[in-house]
Amino acid sequence: MAIEGPFWRAIAVFRLASLVYAAVLMAQHRGYEQPLIGWLVIGVMALWTAAATFAYSAEPLRRWPLLTIDLMVTMACLLTTPYVQGAQQVSMGAMPVPATWIAAPVLAWAVRHGRRAGTLSAAVVAAGELWSRSRVEEAAVLINETVLLLMAGWLVGHMVRLAKRAEERMQRAAEMEAAQRERERLARDIHDSVLQVLALVQRRGRELGGEAAELGRLAGEQEAALRELVSVGPPPPLGTIDLRSLLARHGSPSVTVSTPATPLLLPAEAAASVAAAVGAALDNVRAHCGHQARAWVLAEFLDGTVTVTVRDEGPGIPEGRLEQAAADGRMGVARSIRGRMAELGGKVSIVSVPGQGTEVEITLSA
Template structure:
């Protein structure tokens, strides 16, 4: 993976630096007792440094054969140290011929397989180093090198694993963002073409009547289904909050058209639930007074620090004073289920109606609370076949 590239480059730099350090020690000790063999070991280390750097730079080559060979070469250079150093092998502070170069395969195993494989490689190399020290009778046996190898293998392996996981999450996020952009593009194209055609067929079919009305009804059903399919996916919603669009789109049907903004309508979860319940009560009134096949339209938008949901129908309308008479008679459907519920949220309800003109219920809820943010964005437009535009509404308290 690309995220591992910097790790492999860092290991390559470590190999070169360790090789230079080992060569400097060899020159300082004048090749020890066997200078020819010692410089031959340095030559092997140089060749393998070049080969390993090239091999690890290719992702396809980072496999078990390369890792095992890398570890074996390091062990071979380590175990030949007594024959090069001779009697000086057991002197205090004397390092093996490859010096710190033997840590390179440990780091490679750690980057490839995480902290567990890093610990395994460290154990193998540390065992070889400790065997040399015990063999030469060095007392006390220093374990500093073994401890450092284990620390390097475990820590580097853990960091490499975290980096790999972060890279995978980033890749998934990029793919999800690309998919969402494509979905939004398709939704815009569909909204600008297919949905408008279906809306036109539905409206013209209802106007013409007869067989055309049935065709219009089928077009309306397909429009409702297609609107739900291309509705924007809910964005990340804060804990304790809800996207009102999701609750409103649940009411979509061949008889009910729902239009919502492209941006989320975030409200505290209890506020969103109560607002949706008030909309449901308004739709129940449409079915009760206009019939089960009556058409209704739901519009939702956010502006001026409030979310406004409008429910419209083409029913017979409400006679002036009828709502007050119903409340006085104890029928509190509108007074409690709609007005009372929204009033408890600090919102307002307004009716625009007239005999034979249908009814429009406008519900406004303030964007209040810590989980509410400033939302804006135009609604997706008037629903297909709506009898009136918002410019022609009449509001009565």
């Protein structure tokens, strides 16, 4: 990810600064038993600093093999400390030959793989340091250095994790903004062309009557659906759908859809099932009351519950009709309405009075 770039550059600077620090410590000490081996170690550190800086600058190389080699080279340089310094210098608590350079792989693991990897690599380096300096008389010195390494691995990994999350959110925000701008552009274009044509077809169809009236009704339904589709309000959260937009597609000259001013956000699957159940109820209205029959759809949200009511002014449902239909294998209401809601844990209530119409009430917890 792009956010990792500054961290890798910071680690490269840290390696170089730590290398210089280790060389200065090596130069000022005169009591080492094997100073030539010590300078050889400094040379290895310098070569690896250059190689690691180049390797980590290429994103495809930031993988387990490079991280493992980085840790192994660091451990090798660290474990030479007792042979270079000698028992007396070790017991006095002298800084290890690589000095602070040993923290570089810990930072690399933390940046690449997060807190756990950073803490694990810190534990490995700390174990090597404890072994190489086991003769130090002041145990507090080793404990402090071990704690600092572990904290560095955990904290850097945590910081990188937070930075990556922030980058992902910024990327999503940028994509949503671009999509919103494109949606606004399409809305303008569609409003100036398609919506006006559909409105004209709807109006002329009603005026002409007959088959043209049915064509006008269909054009009106498509106009309402398309108008809702290209509306330029803020997009809902990922994985959710505003139920109002799905219900609006059922609107027509004979069907009035009333929804709240605020979004009715539901999981995508639940919203689609509710809209399909409403569609099935309206199909029943058209089938039993005629295509021109009036119907009303009312959506409400109260105390965490979404309620959608479909009401008509048809002849009503005779008592026992639904049970008889289910027994005869006609499962429209049982499956298309009640079945859908049962799968989501919702409820369906059907109230019908002969001669006074039918009311289907669908309730679902949001």
